[in-house]
Amino acid sequence: MSEHDLEKLLGGFAADTLTPEEQQQLYSAALQDQELFNSLADEQALKELLADPVVRRRLLQSLEKTRSTTDRDPVSWLDWFRRPSGLAWAGGLAAAVFAVVLGTNVYQESLKQAGRSVAIEEEPSRTPPALAPSVPQPASPAIGESRLKAQANQKLSDAPGKEVHAVKKKAKQETEMTAKSNEGQAATYLEPDALRGRSPSTPRTFAQSKEDALDSADHDRASAPLPSLSVPAPANVPTTAAPTSQLGSSLSARSLFYGETAESPSRLMPEEQERSHSAQQFERLEQKERLSRPSQMGNLTGSPMPLGIRYSLITHGMMKPQDDRDARAPLQTDSTDLMIEANQDGFFQVWGEDSALQPHLLFPLTEQDPIASRLIAHQLRRIPILAVYRTITIRFSRMPFGTLSSKDLVDMNRSPLGQLQESSTSMKASGSQELAIYVVNQDPSVGMLVVRIPIHQP
Amino acid sequence: MERDQILATLRERILAFATSRVSRDHAEDLTQDVLTVLHDKYPTVSKLTELVPLAFQVLRYKMLDAHRKALRRGEYNQESIQELPLADTNDDPVTQLDQKQRVDRLLAAIAQLGERCRELFRWKLEGKSFPEIQKLMNQTSINTIYTWDLRCRKQLLTFMGDSWE
Numbered sequence: 001m002s003e004h005d006l007e008k009l010l011g012g013f014a015a016d017t018l019t020p021e022e023q024q025q026l027y028s029a030a031l032q033d034q035e036l037f038n039s040l041a042d043e044q045a046l047k048e049l050l051a052d053p054v055v056r057r058r059l060l061q062s063l064e065k066t067r068s069t070t071d072r073d074p075v076s077w078l079d080w081f082r083r084p085s086g087l088a089w090a091g092g093l094a095a096a097v098f099a100v101v102l103g104t105n106v107y108q109e110s111l112k113q114a115g116r117s118v119a120i121e122e123e124p125s126r127t128p129p130a131l132a133p134s135v136p137q138p139a140s141p142a143i144g145e146s147r148l149k150a151q152a153n154q155k156l157s158d159a160p161g162k163e164v165h166a167v168k169k170k171a172k173q174e175t176e177m178t179a180k181s182n183e184g185q186a187a188t189y190l191e192p193d194a195l196r197g198r199s200p201s202t203p204r205t206f207a208q209s210k211e212d213a214l215d216s217a218d219h220d221r222a223s224a225p226l227p228s229l230s231v232p233a234p235a236n237v238p239t240t241a242a243p244t245s246q247l248g249s250s251l252s253a254r255s256l257f258y259g260e261t262a263e264s265p266s267r268l269m270p271e272e273q274e275r276s277h278s279a280q281q282f283e284r285l286e287q288k289e290r291l292s293r294p295s296q297m298g299n300l301t302g303s304p305m306p307l308g309i310r311y312s313l314i315t316h317g318m319m320k321p322q323d324d325r326d327a328r329a330p331l332q333t334d335s336t337d338l339m340i341e342a343n344q345d346g347f348f349q350v351w352g353e354d355s356a357l358q359p360h361l362l363f364p365l366t367e368q369d370p371i372a373s374r375l376i377a378h379q380l381r382r383i384p385i386l387a388v389y390r391t392i393t394i395r396f397s398r399m400p401f402g403t404l405s406s407k408d409l410v411d412m413n414r415s416p417l418g419q420l421q422e423s424s425t426s427m428k429a430s431g432s433q434e435l436a437i438y439v440v441n442q443d444p445s446v447g448m449l450v451v452r453i454p455i456h457q458p
Numbered sequence: 459m460e461r462d463q464i465l466a467t468l469r470e471r472i473l474a475f476a477t478s479r480v481s482r483d484h485a486e487d488l489t490q491d492v493l494t495v496l497h498d499k500y501p502t503v504s505k506l507t508e509l510v511p512l513a514f515q516v517l518r519y520k521m522l523d524a525h526r527k528a529l530r531r532g533e534y535n536q537e538s539i540q541e542l543p544l545a546d547t548n549d550d551p552v553t554q555l556d557q558k559q560r561v562d563r564l565l566a567a568i569a570q571l572g573e574r575c576r577e578l579f580r581w582k583l584e585g586k587s588f589p590e591i592q593k594l595m596n597q598t599s600i601n602t603i604y605t606w607d608l609r610c611r612k613q614l615l616t617f618m619g620d621s622w623e
Contacts, residue, residue: 008604011611013511015582019589020507027510030471031464037471038478044514045560045622055561056583062565063580 010039014046253422253438257308257343307449308343308440309396313385336455338383340375340394343440347373348381348396351412352389359393359412361404370400389455397448416450418442461504468513469493479521488524492516560623567617575610578603 009026012018018026030037049055314337338350347370350363363383364372375381375396385392393412395401422438439451472492476485495516496509503509568579581591588607592600615622 005601005604008601008608011582011607012588014611015579015585017582017585017587019587022588023507027506028459030510031467031506034471034474038475040510041475041514041517042622044518046564048515048518049557049560049564049622050583052557055557055564058561059565059568060580060583062568063576063583 006033006036007039010043013040014043015050016047253308253420253440254310254424256306256420256440256442257310257438304444305344306441306444307346307396307398307446308438309348309394309449309451310341310343310436310438311394311451311453312339312434312436313337313453313455314339314434315387335387336385338385338392338394338453339380340383341380342375342377342396344377344398346375346396346398347400348375348394349373349401350383350385351393351395352385353391353393354389359409362389362392373401385455387455391452391454394451394453395448396451399447412450412452416441418446419449419451459506461509464504464506464509465493465496468496468510472513472517475517476521480524484524488517488520491520495520563618564614567614570617571610571613574606575613578607578610579614582607 006026006029009018009022012022013026026036026040030040050059316335316337340348340350342348348363349361351359352362353359362385366372395412418441420438420440420442424436424438426434426436439449441449469489473485473489476488479485480488492513496503496513500509500512503512568576571579577595578591581594586594588600588603592603595603597603
């Protein structure tokens with residue numbers, strides 16, 4: 001043991017607990033080292049103090065008391081924290097807790113943002129259109145560019161009047177714009193005169209995204225040969241004259257159209273699968289669905305869903321020059337495609353009227369053709385319409401059609417009651433616009449929907 | 459090591475220590491008094507481990523006596539010896555007070571020690587040697603105990619005001 005290490009024996013000298021070997025080493029070293037000797041001489045005072053049995057007993061009692069209190073006292077935790085290992089554990093634990101709390105906060109924040117964005121998308125679709133038009137919605141940066149395109153496109157067909165133009169611009173700002181990359185044909189959709197005052201109320205909805213998706217699918221099916229020009233919805237649509245039109249109603253035709261059909265089981269059925277049904281399979285399926293539909297709808301909504309269709313017109317061919325100042329003038333076109341979609345499974349017919357007195361059945365070929373006239377919920381159908389027809393009439397029913405009676409003919413020419421109508425303009429990636437018209441009968445018990453659409457006025 | 463050789467070495471160390479505390483003349487007298495006591499009173503003590511601690515104890519007593527004698531002679535306050543009371547054979551109140559104060563300071567200093575130091579000090583007061591303390595504290599090396607004890611002693615000395623007196 002070196003002389004420096006011998007200093008460690010000083011504690012044992014004062015307490016007189018050194019072993020004989022330690023004493024020999026310490027005292028031998030003290031005789032050789034003056035500093036160690038001085039230290040030992042100084043320790044003599046403590047040694048004398050500790051040699052007193054009374055003092056030793058007092059010290060021991062004090063130490064025992066301190067130990068008993070520290071055993072019960074949480075101060076030992078403080079001592080544990082003072083140690084380097086305790087500090088390392090505490091630091092690591094604190095870092096882990098901090099990381100968990102931070103991660104949890106970030107996760108919850110992302111969930112909140114996701115929920116908020118979904119709520120923002122769903123909120124406008126539930127907003128009644130009659131309440132919204134006076135308050136222009138702020139344009140988001142993402143769709144601002146497409147809205148500008150929509151305004152540029154609609155300038156071609158706008159009315160010349162400044163007031164009408166201002167209303168039109170406002171309407172354009174409110175219409176939703178969607179972009180698609182696989183658009184194969186350029187189509188321009190023009191807004192009908194009768195709807196120009198109402199279209200600004202059309203909010204951007206999640207349902208419109210579904211529209212675009214369906215439109216895209218439809219464009220794949222319908223191979224239009226030429227760049228087409230859409231025809232505006234008719235200027236004097238009879239349904240708008242209904243006493244419960246959307247102008248004075250708080251209900252939205254589009255929200256009624258989409259609102260309760262999102263979970264329709266038949267919507268999930270692929271079109272190809274539907275087409276593969278034979279006539280017998282179709283009958284069996286029809287009977288099954290008739291039996292199951294009320295219970296399903298009752299479970300989902302508690303009441304049958306109101307009948308509703310969504311349609312738009314796409315006109316092909318050259319557009320004849322027309323006076324921009326007269327926005328009410330209908331377009332002169334060569335042929336038109338009627339794009340129709342229903343909010344529930346049903347059957348539909350398209351009737352055309354030309355100069356003849358009696359309307360002609362345009363689709364299907366025979367009046368009693370349940371397969372051809374079958375319309376699956378939210379599956380777009382394209383019906384070509386010749387340009388010679390002045391007005392077309394769409395009949396949509398939950399039940400297959402029978403032979404047309406004279407009463408039906410009267411009903412076709414009569415303005416239906418209780419029908420809501422709403423228009424919505426959407427922007428395509430090609431820069432063209434589509435004007436879709438939603439027609440929904442507010443009365444869920446009504447089993448048939450009749451929509452008259454003026455096409456062409458000679 | 460022979461007794462005379464030990465005493466000769468002790469004389470050198472005691473003189474050097476005393477010189478660092480008192481004047482040279484007093485240190486010479488103090489050293490001579492210590493060696494006289496060792497020679498006259500403890501002629502049979504010849505082992506190093508007995509003679510050296512005995513020399514430390516005698517040295518401390520002689521230093522305290524010299525301090526008291528100087529106080530009695532008025533070397534510090536120059537008072538008349540006629541006014542001083544007769545000396546008691548027991549410890550005088552000053553010595554008793556000094557010891558009491560030292561014990562109190564020691565208790566306060568021990569209370570400030572850490573758990574390990576208090577435990578170490580307790581075992582030392584119980585008479586445990588360092589090897590025994592090593593086993594009690596489950597340490598493989600006794601040097602660990604030596605190091606802990608040295609640190610605790612220095613810490614205690616700091617809490618005592620850098621002096622055991």
